[in-house]
Amino acid sequence: MSPEGANDHHIPTTLISGELALERIGYEAWIRGCHKAVVLCDFTESSPALSVLRRSLSGSGITIDAVCKLRSTEELEGIQQTCRDQEADILIALGSGLVQSIAREVVSTSGASKRPLLISILDESTDGFEATCSTWLGERIRTDRNLFSDLIILDQRLLGHAPKSVRSMGIVISLLQLGELLATERLGPEVRALSTKALQLIHAHRENESSDALGLLTATVLAQWAYSSYPVGSIGRLVCLLSSSGLCSSAEAAKVIAGPFIRANARSLNSCGIDPFKNERPLDTVLLELIGSFGTHLRTQGREGTILSLIRQTRGLLKAVDTERLLGLMDQVDREGRG
Amino acid sequence: MNMRAYYRFGSPTRVISGKGAIGYLDPLLTQKRSTRVLLLTDRGIMTTGLDQKVLEHIGSGSKAHVDLYDEVPQDSSLESVTRVARKLREETYDTVIALGGGSVMDTAKAAVLSASNPDLEVRQLAGADRQLISSYELIAIPTTCGTGSECTKVAVILDTEAGRKLLVTSDGLLPQVAILDPEMVLTLPGRLKAAVASDAIAHAIEAYTGLGKNPISDAFCIEALERILSSLFRSIEAPEDQDAALDLLIGSNLAGRAFSNSMVGVTHMIGHSAGSLCHIPHGVCMGILLPYGIEYNQHLIEKETSQLSSLFRSYGFMAQGLAEQVRDLGRRLSEATDSGHATCFHDVFTSDGQRAIRPDQFSLVARLALDDGAHFTNPEEVGYQDVVNILQAAYWGYPLDRSLIDSRSTPVVR
Numbered sequence: 001m002s003p004e005g006a007n008d009h010h011i012p013t014t015l016i017s018g019e020l021a022l023e024r025i026g027y028e029a030w031i032r033g034c035h036k037a038v039v040l041c042d043f044t045e046s047s048p049a050l051s052v053l054r055r056s057l058s059g060s061g062i063t064i065d066a067v068c069k070l071r072s073t074e075e076l077e078g079i080q081q082t083c084r085d086q087e088a089d090i091l092i093a094l095g096s097g098l099v100q101s102i103a104r105e106v107v108s109t110s111g112a113s114k115r116p117l118l119i120s121i122l123d124e125s126t127d128g129f130e131a132t133c134s135t136w137l138g139e140r141i142r143t144d145r146n147l148f149s150d151l152i153i154l155d156q157r158l159l160g161h162a163p164k165s166v167r168s169m170g171i172v173i174s175l176l177q178l179g180e181l182l183a184t185e186r187l188g189p190e191v192r193a194l195s196t197k198a199l200q201l202i203h204a205h206r207e208n209e210s211s212d213a214l215g216l217l218t219a220t221v222l223a224q225w226a227y228s229s230y231p232v233g234s235i236g237r238l239v240c241l242l243s244s245s246g247l248c249s250s251a252e253a254a255k256v257i258a259g260p261f262i263r264a265n266a267r268s269l270n271s272c273g274i275d276p277f278k279n280e281r282p283l284d285t286v287l288l289e290l291i292g293s294f295g296t297h298l299r300t301q302g303r304e305g306t307i308l309s310l311i312r313q314t315r316g317l318l319k320a321v322d323t324e325r326l327l328g329l330m331d332q333v334d335r336e337g338r339g
Numbered sequence: 340m341n342m343r344a345y346y347r348f349g350s351p352t353r354v355i356s357g358k359g360a361i362g363y364l365d366p367l368l369t370q371k372r373s374t375r376v377l378l379l380t381d382r383g384i385m386t387t388g389l390d391q392k393v394l395e396h397i398g399s400g401s402k403a404h405v406d407l408y409d410e411v412p413q414d415s416s417l418e419s420v421t422r423v424a425r426k427l428r429e430e431t432y433d434t435v436i437a438l439g440g441g442s443v444m445d446t447a448k449a450a451v452l453s454a455s456n457p458d459l460e461v462r463q464l465a466g467a468d469r470q471l472i473s474s475y476e477l478i479a480i481p482t483t484c485g486t487g488s489e490c491t492k493v494a495v496i497l498d499t500e501a502g503r504k505l506l507v508t509s510d511g512l513l514p515q516v517a518i519l520d521p522e523m524v525l526t527l528p529g530r531l532k533a534a535v536a537s538d539a540i541a542h543a544i545e546a547y548t549g550l551g552k553n554p555i556s557d558a559f560c561i562e563a564l565e566r567i568l569s570s571l572f573r574s575i576e577a578p579e580d581q582d583a584a585l586d587l588l589i590g591s592n593l594a595g596r597a598f599s600n601s602m603v604g605v606t607h608m609i610g611h612s613a614g615s616l617c618h619i620p621h622g623v624c625m626g627i628l629l630p631y632g633i634e635y636n637q638h639l640i641e642k643e644t645s646q647l648s649s650l651f652r653s654y655g656f657m658a659q660g661l662a663e664q665v666r667d668l669g670r671r672l673s674e675a676t677d678s679g680h681a682t683c684f685h686d687v688f689t690s691d692g693q694r695a696i697r698p699d700q701f702s703l704v705a706r707l708a709l710d711d712g713a714h715f716t717n718p719e720e721v722g723y724q725d726v727v728n729i730l731q732a733a734y735w736g737y738p739l740d741r742s743l744i745d746s747r748s749t750p751v752v753r
Contacts, residue, residue, distance in 0.1 A: 006357030011350065015555070018345025031470045031510075189356070189562055189589045197558035218554055278649070 007188035010145060011225050013131065017154035017218060022053060025119060026060020028151055029090055034117045037090035038083050039067045040103050049094060049123060052157050062090065070099050073137045080106050083116065093130075093149070094121040101135035104147040120149040123158055127170035127250070128220030132228055136240060148228075152221060159213035168294040169251030171202055171216060173239060174223040175291050176254045179261060180235040180329075181227050182283065183268040192274060194226040199276040199286070206293045234329040235261070238311070248307055255295040256307040257333050262287050264332035308333070346553035350596045351510075352479075352490045356519035356589055358581050361396050361480070364436075367516060368401035371476050373434035376403045377427065379447045380438040381411040387526045389482055393438055403434070415445040416497045417505070420461050423450035427475065428457060434476040437489075437514070438523075440535075441621070444479055444488035448512040449496055451475045455511065462498065462505065467712065469509040479514040482523045484587040485535025485622050487542060487595010489517035495611075504615045506712070519592055521584035529575040530679030532587065533672040534622030536571050537680075539563065539591035540665070541610075541625040544647060545632065546594070546601040548640040551716040556597040561650065563597065566590030568654040575675050604717035606632030609726055612708035617696040619687055626669050627684055631729045633662040634739040639718040662738075683736030701730040719744075 016024045029035060037057065041050060050067065057064060065086040068079050083091060083106060093103035100120055107118045120130035133147040178195055181187075187195070201219035205212055227236075235257070242253035262269065266284040274283060311333055355363045368376065376397070380390055390407060397405055408426065412419055423446060427435065437447035453461050455474040464471065479489035488494075492512045496505045527535075543560040546552065570586035577583065609632075610624035633644060637660075644661040656664040672680040681687045687695040696704070705726035708714075714721050725744055732739045 006355050006360040006363060008353070008355050008363075010353035014347060014349030014351070016345060016347045017553075021345045024345065024347065189566065189593060190354070190559075193558040193562035193593065194555070196561070197554055201554060215554075222555065222558070278653075 005186075007186075007190075009188055009190045009229050011148065011190075011228065012145075013148050013150065013152055013225075015152045015154065015218075015221060017214060019156045021153050021155040022056035022121075022157070023060065025057060025092075025151070025153065026062055028119075029062055029117060030060070032117055034089040035062055036086060036088050037062050037064050037092055038079075038086055038088040039064055039092045039094060040070060040079060040099050040106075041067065041093075042070045042095040042099050049158050052155075053092070053094065053121070064092075070095070070102060073098065073102065076102055076105055076137075080109070083110065088116060089114065090117045090119060092119045092121065095123065097127075097129040097136060100129055100149075101137050104135045104149075105137070105142075108144070108146055117151070118149045119151045119153060121153045121155070121158065122217050122221070126217060126220055127173040128217075128224035131221040131224035141237065154214060154217055154221070156214055159217065163297075165297040165299075167213065167216060168297040169249065170220050171294045172251050172258070172291055172298065173236075173254045174198065174220045175202065175287060175294070176239075176258050176261065177227050177235050178223050179258070179265065179269065179287050182272045182274055183265040185268075187272060187274070188229060191226045191229050194222045196274055196276045198222040198226065199274075199290070202290055202294075203277065203286075206290060238329060238333075242307060242310055245310055247310060248303060249298075251298050252303070253307055255291065255298050256304050257311075258291045258295070259288065260308075260333045260335075261329070262291075264335070346551070346600075348553055348555045348600045350490060350600070352514050353516045354490065354519065354592060355516065356585065356592070358521055358585065360518050360520040361393065361522065363518060364393065364396045364478070364480075365398065365400050367478065368397065368403045368434065371434065371515075373401065373403045373476060375430070375432045376405045376434045376436060377423075377430075377432045378405055378407045378436045378438060379411060379423065379443060379450075380407070380409050381413070381443055382409055384439050384443070384482060385409050387482075389523055389526070390438060392522065393436065393480065405436075406430070406432075411439065411443045411446045413442060414497045415442045415449070415495065416499055417461050418499070419446055420449045420453060420496055423447070424453035424457075424461070427451065427454040432475070434478065436478045436480060438480045438482060440481070440483040441486040441488050441495075444481065444486065445494040445496060447477060447479070448488075448514070449494040449507055451477050452494075452507070452509060452511050461496065464507045464509070465496075465505040467506075467508050469507065469511070471509050471511040473511040477514040477516075479517045480523060481517070481519065481588065481592075483527060483531065483535045484524050484584070484591040485538035487539065487591050487593075487599070489514055489519075490592055490596050491599040493599065504611070517592065519585070519588040521581040521588060524584050524588060525578055525581070527578070528679075529578070530676040531622075532571070532575055533676050533680040534620055534626060535591065536567055536587060536622075537626030537629065537669070537672070538622040539567055539587075539594045540668070541606050541629045541632075542591075542594035542598040542603065543567075544629065544661075544665070545603040545606055545713075546598040547647060548633070548636060548643040548718065549601055549604045549716040550718055551601040552643075553601060556601040559593040559597040563590040563593035564647070564650055566593070568651065568656075572671070572675055575672075602716040603713045604632060605635055605714070605719075605721050605726075605729070608708045608711040608713045608717065608721065609704065609729060611711050611713070612704045613684075613696060613730075616704055616707060617700060618689070619684075619695045623681055623687060626672070627681060627687075627733050628729070630662040630666045630669070631733050631739050633665060634741065635721075635725065635729060635744065636718045637662065637741075684730070684734045685736065696734070698731070698734060701727050701734075704730060
């Protein structure tokens with residue numbers, strides 16, 4: 001019998017989450033025989049997050065041999081050289097998608113006999129990119145299961161201070177990506193479980209000003225773990241393309257795309273069999289409400305038309321190089337947006 | 340409940356599931372560049388012809404040489420693990436395919452770990468979270484749907500000489516790939532399905548209600564219970580139904596991955612002990628003990644049991660409260676299998692017609708249960724007399740008399 005159609009799920013990453021999660025890095029490194037770390041981040045060495053990380057690692061026998069502050073994609077080779085010079089067997093990525101992408105490239109091309117341990121630490125504004133197996137450097141996107149981090153750390157001490165507008169950015173993107181995922185034809189068991197839980201966590205913390213950042217960020221990780229199992233990803237690509245125009249942030253782009261996208265896919269969404277709150281409400285309604293709830297914190301006033309117009313312009317440029325799926329998505333958004 | 344300050348969730352085994360998933364085996368061997376493969380199974384599997392079905396799927400692309408080893412005993416033992424480990428080393432295999440139930444899985448996992456660490460005797464592998472690395476590819480193909488062993492980092496090995504079971508836990512035990520193909524469980528008799536599914540349900544409920552619970556395990560528990568409750572009776576009544584069989588396989592796998600991260604509780608504490616001392620199949624113990632485990636912890640897990648009770652209700656279990664719903668499930672399984680599924684220890688017999696457990700053994704079972712690691716994640720503290728009370732109630736099938744536990748005047752002794 002042909003194996004076509006079987007569900008193939010593989011997330012090799014371990015998630016450590018909680019109040020003292022950072023302290024676990026020492027143990028996790030020790031059991032893997034690693035002890036020399038290079039930290040890659042996109043903020044200054046005096047940042048509070050880095051201080052917390054230093055304090056947490058100092059008692060566990062791990063030395064931080066270098067902190068590389070990342071400014072652009074051009075620094076990839078320099079960081080590779082630093083890791084080689086320091087004989088680092090741990091690379092800690094703390095910060096934005098660019099930091100995560102560079103760290104993944106460094107580890108996957110290290111050439112060392114033993115792959116360095118890649119640890120991603122989430123901060124407040126994440127959209128869950130830490131949980132994906134992609135790199136996004138300039139125009140180049142690479143997706144490969146070898147790019148998954150070994151560990152994701154979610155520590156309460158690095159969270160909890162950001163305004164809701166910052167926290168909402170990642171959630172809106174995650175919700176839209178979940179929408180794309182749940183509108184696909186077949187959902188495997190792990191994806192059903194992870195998506196349902198992600199929606200429940202987001203819903204549970206939607207109105208609470210002092211909401212549990214751990215819960216929300218866990219939701220973004222679960223959403224990305226679900227998303228990584230499927231060859232979709234057009235939403236993420238479109239959002240990044242729009243944000244690279246400089247006219248809007250990726251979250252603002254997601255907010256504008258959300259309505260048209262979900263309306264265009266309402267039928268698929270409502271027949272996917274996911275009912276996260278067991279209240280038999282249509283899934284498109286649930287998603288729109290959640291996106292609306294978090295989207296109110298993102299300012300796009302007056303620019304919705306500009307963003308939709310940008311989608312139309314970008315579509316023309318993409319014809320020769322991009323996927324049919326992405327073009328289809330843009331058509332849907334454009335059509336529904338006009339409607 | 341006293342939850343932990345943090346949790347750790349990892350489930351790194353690649354899981355390929357679906358009708359015809361076994362077709363992935365040959366491409367996998369090619370991808371892993373396997374050259375010498377040992378197909379590990381037991382005599383029971385050989386009589387079903389499943390070994391041949393697996394072998395038919397090897398060789399179209401890969402150039403692997405495959406040997407068959409079918410001498411795994413019913414209970415994975417120290418001797419058999421040692422034999423297989425020696426064979427792996429001496430005959431330079433690079434890949435092991437484990438085809439079978441819990442015993443084959445545990446033997447394969449422990450043998451692979453032992454062969455990778457030849458300086459250690461198999462007994463020395465025992466212990467929690469041993470930091471040992473495996474140097475073999477291990478592909479697990481389960482032929483039952485209960486333990487979830489194909490994705491757990493646990494192996495239980497019988498030390499015949501010492502008369503006890505050794506528990507090994509290590510990331511090095513994790514298979515790299517698990518293949519869940521419903522064709523592999525179609526020949527499973529109804530009474531066995533009832534028993535192994537009871538084990539999977541106990542994994543899901545104890546992981547969901549225990550101190551080690553976390554959001555990801557919770558999600559897997561709910562999906563597992565939905566799959567099992569929606570398909571268990573259909574699978575017993577129509578064994579050829581591949582969709583139902585696949586649901587059971589996936590459900591037990593998800594429950595296994597959940598408890599592998601969240602651990603279990605008092606039901607498993609007592610079940611391990613009763614199984615080990617009285618040779619009662621683990622799934623049978625779980626089916627009998629689970630309602631008592633829920634009743635014992637009920638006052639500390641109201642929210643969780645209420646959520647699970649709603650889920651059970653949506654599958655037609657209308658009794659009041661989760662413990663009674665699980666009891667009702669046991670009764671219905673007994674009916675569906677022509678009394679092949681016991682609902683109390685009084686109705687469990689050995690192959691020579693003797694009662695498998697007698698009341699005069701409760702004391703010994705209770706003492707051994709208190710040594711079980713599962714008590715660390717049970718919501719309520721568990722003492723010797725509590726275990727005896729549970730065993731007495733479970734022997735006759737009476738609900739647990741909560742007053743015996745609530746009236747404890749002194750703290751329990753662990």
